[in-house]
Amino acid sequence: MGISPNRLRRRIALGCEGSANKLGIGVIAHEDGGEAVVLSNVRHTFVSPPGTGFLPKDTARHHRAFFVRVAKQALADARVSVADVDCVCYTRGPGMGGPLSSVAIAARTLALLWGKELVGVNHCVGHIEMGRAITGAENPVVLYVSGGNTQVIAYAEQRYRIFGEALDIAVGNCLDRFARTLEISNDPAPGYNIEQLAKKGGRVLLDLPYTVKGMDCSFSGILARADELAALMKAGGVGPDGEPITAADLCFSLQETIFAMLVEITERAMAHVGSKQALIVGGVGCNERLQEMMGGMAAERGGSVYATDERFCIDNGIMIAHAGLLAYETGFRTPLEDSTCTQRFRTDEVFVKWRR
Amino acid sequence: MAASETTQFAPPQVLTYDPAAAPPLLISQGAEGRLYKTTHVQRDRPCVLKYRPPKPYRHPILDARLTKARITSEAKVLERCYRAGVRVPAVYALDLVSGWMMIEWIEGMTVRQGINDWLGERPEIPPSPEDLPDDAPLIDAMKRIGAAVGDLHRTGVVHGDLTTSNMMLRPQKNSQSSGQPEVGDGPKALEGDVVLIDFGLATQSVSDEDRAVDLYVLERAFASTHPRAERLFVNVLEAYRGAFKKASSVLTKLEDVRMRGRKRSMLG
Numbered sequence: 001m002g003i004s005p006n007r008l009r010r011r012i013a014l015g016c017e018g019s020a021n022k023l024g025i026g027v028i029a030h031e032d033g034g035e036a037v038v039l040s041n042v043r044h045t046f047v048s049p050p051g052t053g054f055l056p057k058d059t060a061r062h063h064r065a066f067f068v069r070v071a072k073q074a075l076a077d078a079r080v081s082v083a084d085v086d087c088v089c090y091t092r093g094p095g096m097g098g099p100l101s102s103v104a105i106a107a108r109t110l111a112l113l114w115g116k117e118l119v120g121v122n123h124c125v126g127h128i129e130m131g132r133a134i135t136g137a138e139n140p141v142v143l144y145v146s147g148g149n150t151q152v153i154a155y156a157e158q159r160y161r162i163f164g165e166a167l168d169i170a171v172g173n174c175l176d177r178f179a180r181t182l183e184i185s186n187d188p189a190p191g192y193n194i195e196q197l198a199k200k201g202g203r204v205l206l207d208l209p210y211t212v213k214g215m216d217c218s219f220s221g222i223l224a225r226a227d228e229l230a231a232l233m234k235a236g237g238v239g240p241d242g243e244p245i246t247a248a249d250l251c252f253s254l255q256e257t258i259f260a261m262l263v264e265i266t267e268r269a270m271a272h273v274g275s276k277q278a279l280i281v282g283g284v285g286c287n288e289r290l291q292e293m294m295g296g297m298a299a300e301r302g303g304s305v306y307a308t309d310e311r312f313c314i315d316n317g318i319m320i321a322h323a324g325l326l327a328y329e330t331g332f333r334t335p336l337e338d339s340t341c342t343q344r345f346r347t348d349e350v351f352v353k354w355r356r
Numbered sequence: 357m358a359a360s361e362t363t364q365f366a367p368p369q370v371l372t373y374d375p376a377a378a379p380p381l382l383i384s385q386g387a388e389g390r391l392y393k394t395t396h397v398q399r400d401r402p403c404v405l406k407y408r409p410p411k412p413y414r415h416p417i418l419d420a421r422l423t424k425a426r427i428t429s430e431a432k433v434l435e436r437c438y439r440a441g442v443r444v445p446a447v448y449a450l451d452l453v454s455g456w457m458m459i460e461w462i463e464g465m466t467v468r469q470g471i472n473d474w475l476g477e478r479p480e481i482p483p484s485p486e487d488l489p490d491d492a493p494l495i496d497a498m499k500r501i502g503a504a505v506g507d508l509h510r511t512g513v514v515h516g517d518l519t520t521s522n523m524m525l526r527p528q529k530n531s532q533s534s535g536q537p538e539v540g541d542g543p544k545a546l547e548g549d550v551v552l553i554d555f556g557l558a559t560q561s562v563s564d565e566d567r568a569v570d571l572y573v574l575e576r577a578f579a580s581t582h583p584r585a586e587r588l589f590v591n592v593l594e595a596y597r598g599a600f601k602k603a604s605s606v607l608t609k610l611e612d613v614r615m616r617g618r619k620r621s622m623l624g
Contacts, residue, residue: 205415205417205418210418210421210422213516213557214516214517214557256414256415256418257418260411260413260414260415260418263413263414264387267387268387268388270387271386271387272387292413293413293414294413295413296412296413297411297413300411300412300413
């Protein structure tokens, strides 16, 4: 699992994540042999009413209100005492300012209260390391897709290099906002409900822009066109087959188009670096249609796709604990006076000392 | 990039019509599609078949739409360049439904290989200034690259993926009338016309920004592929400046693009 085996004892970390609308706290152990064991993984999600998104101030308030409850639950589930914990890890960024700082302050408080070291973690690196640990993918091309990020990443020389990315809004943001247009539920997640609706579509494929440039892509124009089609639907418009357009048709067409784009840029990166493994991480990575399409592409190239389920795909505390503990084991610490958070923190800024 | 392990692919149907012809040779397999060497109409007329196979993971309607749009766009760009006298492969034939395009076979080696052969085992830092080898043929080749890119941009096309692997050095016909082997012999390695290839990401544009990004991509690719010749890259830009009227404003824009930096730090 990329962890050097020459360790003497079991290490335990508590990870705190709150960069968007999920508050997640988890406890992980790295065994003597280097194996990572999930001891607990507790999450509480701030769900906004249909037709609306989550605002930073409301989300931050949610995280502050639930932090203590979730942290206690995580410790209880893990059956560890405070004395067993080696370090407290928290998300330094990227993400929404308000929610990030609420959780950073809480993590700092725990560290001072318990007398533990702090480790600030890059959220994207957390996703990647968790995906690798769970799936066992050795050196994959990573597609990181969530509400705030869309990146195609490969590891080279101590950094996760970004080969391609969304030039405007993230793919998950495109889906979230389209769910708002359709005023469908945000519970458990807007993307999940779009996926369920899309399963009822398939009769027609509506024309949407397809915006890939090399290994980069763009989603704002697609969202604008999908919104136009939704307005047409509400006005009783018909599709290419003369039948009325339905929300299922819209969700199906949107998914087929944007996932084809994501698979294409991943394939280009795989050809570029000569890799046969694709790993999907981030909240959108739960989508089974995306996993299926990626699997088809990887199989054609003689490789395979690695993906995880909602426990690890969607933001969680475990991934922060795991990536933080990997850094901690190489001697990395975040001194109290530097324990800030930042909305902008690129994946390739992190020096990945724990990999060869 | 010969892909012996990928020969399990069945060639596209168009390559099976003439069983007596020499078997098509798969020369590369990228994310975009496959390249075959075959012949066009006459058996002594070599050509490249660029085949974009259907992608089963993609919705068939979307797949057909994309294949059609991409072949059309690439063929249009090549045609535009060819008519304007820019050195590019000529388009022989295409089939938008089956997803292939036949283009002229360009003789010679890639610029990448030519430069690497020329640089040979030379150390990165010469032992002393007097030992600096005579780089005149390399400088001359760089100037031909700059002129070729300038010609392309003057025509209203940006390539989108300029690297030294996407440029060929085509030997000039009249100088090779003796019929003797022509490639690889030391000083001759960098001779020939620079021919641009692979227009899969090309677009029609006359904006300074797009042209400057094109040059920047080439500059970055050059630095990573040929670090030992990086200091000579100025010759490319110098020749580019002389290639068309608006070149100097593109080079001014290039300064901005460099300052801004590309967000991606690993390209080419």
